[in-house]
Amino acid sequence: MRLAQATCPANITILPGKFQMSEVLVLYYSRNGKVAQLARLIARGIEEVPGMQARLRSVPPVAPLTESAAPPVPDEGAPYVEKQDLRECAGLVMGSPTRFGNMAAPLKHFLDSTGAEWASGALVGKPAGVFTSTSTMHGGQESTLLSMMLPLIHHGMLIVGIPFTEAALNRTQSGGSPYGASHVAGITGENPLSEDERTLARALGRRVAETCARLAGQ
Numbered sequence: 001m002r003l004a005q006a007t008c009p010a011n012i013t014i015l016p017g018k019f020q021m022s023e024v025l026v027l028y029y030s031r032n033g034k035v036a037q038l039a040r041l042i043a044r045g046i047e048e049v050p051g052m053q054a055r056l057r058s059v060p061p062v063a064p065l066t067e068s069a070a071p072p073v074p075d076e077g078a079p080y081v082e083k084q085d086l087r088e089c090a091g092l093v094m095g096s097p098t099r100f101g102n103m104a105a106p107l108k109h110f111l112d113s114t115g116a117e118w119a120s121g122a123l124v125g126k127p128a129g130v131f132t133s134t135s136t137m138h139g140g141q142e143s144t145l146l147s148m149m150l151p152l153i154h155h156g157m158l159i160v161g162i163p164f165t166e167a168a169l170n171r172t173q174s175g176g177s178p179y180g181a182s183h184v185a186g187i188t189g190e191n192p193l194s195e196d197e198r199t200l201a202r203a204l205g206r207r208v209a210e211t212c213a214r215l216a217g218q
């Protein structure tokens with residue numbers, strides 16, 4: 001999958017492994033598809049910035065007794081992330097479902113394997129944003145978003161949020177936060193993404209990509 005060019009449902013091009021510092025890595029875990037929907041909107045926002053592209057990548061699920069519960073290539077969705085993606089990206093937007101007010105284990109499992117990239121400074125000085133989805137309105141979106149920033153700060157990344165100049169942030173009745181993009185899915189995942197949630201996800205992608213472009217002097 002990584003060697004072949006593929007297109008995700010939002011018509012975002014998933015490039016083959018060639019190196020482009022104009023790519024923002026959208027890295028996520030999603031069990032039931034809500035975080036994946038946010039990821040595609042963020043990717044769209046990134047690609048609204050001239051010269052910038054999104055590289056969508058996911059992480060495999062983990063099993064309690066084994067290192068990995070999945071085959072090396074996913075059956076569907078974004079390819080699994082490789083360490084090279086961290087080195088090659090101009091910036092990162094990272095998403096996870098909320099699990100007990102925190103990120104899900106598969107994403108943490110991947111982050112815990114990035115010691116070499118931490119030591120080499122692969123992400124130092126690169127912009128980063130975060131996103132999540134919860135079942136409930138007060139189920140820990142902000143604690144998840146804030147705690148997802150911590151490993152990125154250790155990696156030396158520059159955290160980018162969503163400013164209140166985004167009108168949707170002032171009027172949203174569900175997800176969307178100054179700390180990052182989010183969605184309130186409902187107990188059975190019955191809620192579609194609201195217009196404001198969609199707008200704010202795109203705004204986050206755009207803002208991270210714009211910051212990357214400015215840092216690169218574009």
Ligand SMILES: Cc1cc2nc3c(=O)[nH]c(=O)nc-3n(C[C@H](O)[C@H](O)[C@H](O)COP(=O)(O)O)c2cc1C
Binds near residue numbers: 134
């Ligand atoms: C083990 C577990 C823990 C969860 N913890 C929370 C939580 O703390 N707060 C919340 O509102 N939802 C919680 N959820 C619900 C998920 O965050 C929610 O269904 C999310 O939209 C799933 O995203 P996905 O569709 O990308 O997998 C939890 C789900 C599971 C399976």
